[in-house]
Amino acid sequence: MDRIIIRGGNPLRGEVTVSGAKNAALPLLTATLLASGQHSIAGVPKLRDITTMRALLEHLGCETTFTDDFCINTKNIQSNEAPYHMVKTMRASFLVLGPLLARFHRARVSLPGGCAIGVRPVDIHLKALETMGVSIAIDMGYVNASCKKLKGARLSFDIPTVGGTENVMMAASLADGVTTIVNAAREPEIVELAQALKKMGARISGEGSDTITIEGVKELNPLVHTLMPDRIEAGTFMVAAGITGGDITIKNCPLPYMESVVEKLREAGLSIEECGDTARVRRNDSLIPVEVKTLPYPGFPTDMQAQIMALATRAPGSSVIRETIFENRFTHVAELERMGADIRVEQDSAIVTGVDRLRGAPVMATDLRASASLVLAGLAAEGTTTVSRVYHLDRGYENLENKLKSMGADIYREKE
Ligand code: UD1
Numbered sequence: 001m002d003r004i005i006i007r008g009g010n011p012l013r014g015e016v017t018v019s020g021a022k023n024a025a026l027p028l029l030t031a032t033l034l035a036s037g038q039h040s041i042a043g044v045p046k047l048r049d050i051t052t053m054r055a056l057l058e059h060l061g062c063e064t065t066f067t068d069d070f071c072i073n074t075k076n077i078q079s080n081e082a083p084y085h086m087v088k089t090m091r092a093s094f095l096v097l098g099p100l101l102a103r104f105h106r107a108r109v110s111l112p113g114g115c116a117i118g119v120r121p122v123d124i125h126l127k128a129l130e131t132m133g134v135s136i137a138i139d140m141g142y143v144n145a146s147c148k149k150l151k152g153a154r155l156s157f158d159i160p161t162v163g164g165t166e167n168v169m170m171a172a173s174l175a176d177g178v179t180t181i182v183n184a185a186r187e188p189e190i191v192e193l194a195q196a197l198k199k200m201g202a203r204i205s206g207e208g209s210d211t212i213t214i215e216g217v218k219e220l221n222p223l224v225h226t227l228m229p230d231r232i233e234a235g236t237f238m239v240a241a242g243i244t245g246g247d248i249t250i251k252n253c254p255l256p257y258m259e260s261v262v263e264k265l266r267e268a269g270l271s272i273e274e275c276g277d278t279a280r281v282r283r284n285d286s287l288i289p290v291e292v293k294t295l296p297y298p299g300f301p302t303d304m305q306a307q308i309m310a311l312a313t314r315a316p317g318s319s320v321i322r323e324t325i326f327e328n329r330f331t332h333v334a335e336l337e338r339m340g341a342d343i344r345v346e347q348d349s350a351i352v353t354g355v356d357r358l359r360g361a362p363v364m365a366t367d368l369r370a371s372a373s374l375v376l377a378g379l380a381a382e383g384t385t386t387v388s389r390v391y392h393l394d395r396g397y398e399n400l401e402n403k404l405k406s407m408g409a410d411i412y413r414e415k416e
Pocket of ligand 1: 022023024026091092120121122123124125126159160161162163164185189302303325326327
């Protein structure tokens with residue numbers, strides 16, 4: 001297993017380019033199951049989650065190649081089962097359910113179970129599909145789903161679930177009749193999926209709003225697409241500039257999708273200049289404490305909560321960070337405290353009192369964004385920080401240590 005060693009204290013300077021969005025790539029890859037033929041997606045990041053999805057698609061019978069573009073041939077699908085060991089490692093594997101049902105009318109997909117950041121049920125996905133005419137039986141941890149033909153329906157989600165909206169949008173694209181999702185998730189990755197499905201021939205409107213309408217069509221065509229950039233990776237680099245007192249230029253930065261993050265980071269004392277798809281991010285003065293509440297898009301993303309908490313540890317005064325999406329997403333708190341941070345957790349809020357300095361320490365985290373927050377803290381800490389369990393970072397950040405190193409960070413990876 002690898003670990004990352006950081007000797008903190010270098011202000012980051014220079015340029016960095018954001019990779020393709022992991023959370024847009026994963027649903028797009030499952031969407032290729034909807035149409036028989038050769039698909040091609042450009043800009044897919046080389047990440048562990050993508051490798052997991054590739055293995056799942058190959059398990060189903062797809063042929064794939066992944067050099068520059070990710071190419072998938074979905075002609076000879078032989079299986080409709082997503083096994084436990086694959087869904088357990090990556091919850092987004094559950095997104096094969098909608099496409100498999102739409103194309104083959106039958107699927108057996110393992111329930112994802114719990115994960116490091118909370119219970120994360122899939123009840124809304126299942127209820128929606130049942131309303132669309134799917135029979136669902138849970139058997140030994142698997143969802144056995146089948147239908148004669150998917151039927152369009154009016155669905156009202158209790159919570160605007162991202163994965164649920166994606167699963168239903170894909171299923172509804174090949175259903176009989178019209179599906180309306182009320183209280184749909186509005187995340188940019190949903191808009192990206194809708195645009196890709198439309199390129200394949202789907203009829204979708206309202207994506208990006210809380211009501212999405214999908215008129216089913218008989219057949220879809222293979223997809224050729226270039227992926228949007230990753231807004232969470234871009235936000236992580238912004239925090240890296242802020243926490244080290246640096247001055248960096250972020251290219252391929254999806255600024256239109258980052259309003260809540262940019263606004264909060266400006267409140268925290270960062271200067272962010274926007275020019276097309278480039279952002280110059282600097283900090284000259286002291287950091288300022290912030291109040292943050294995670295919300296569904298367009299609110300502040302839960303996937304940036306751990307990173308902004310790392311920043312808040314250095315802001316003189318009290319910051320309050322409230323997590324409303326996942327119930328157990330503060331696993332980074334205890335590790336940040338080991339580096340000298342002063343954080344008190346009260347129910348769903350973390351009260352962070354800024355400290356003069358963080359000190360390097362051996363740390364580890366149990367999920368992706370928590371691991372990123374420890375790297376950020378390490379960049380600003382005095383002395384050496386060792387981040388173990390780097391495979392979490394490799395799930396969602398392409399080449400993170402080399403990108404940071406190119407901006408002057410003293411960081412490297414070694415075998416544990
Ligand atoms: C996606 C993102 C993840 C991000 C999250 C919230 C991907 C691959 N992952 O995850 O990075 O942190 O959105 O922005 O895109 N819920 C239910 N029942 C359901 C489904 C969800 O109660 O059937 C709850 C969840 O437990 C959670 C909330 O709804 O509290 C939001 O979850 P959801 O939007 O579904 O997250 P994911 O799609 O799993």
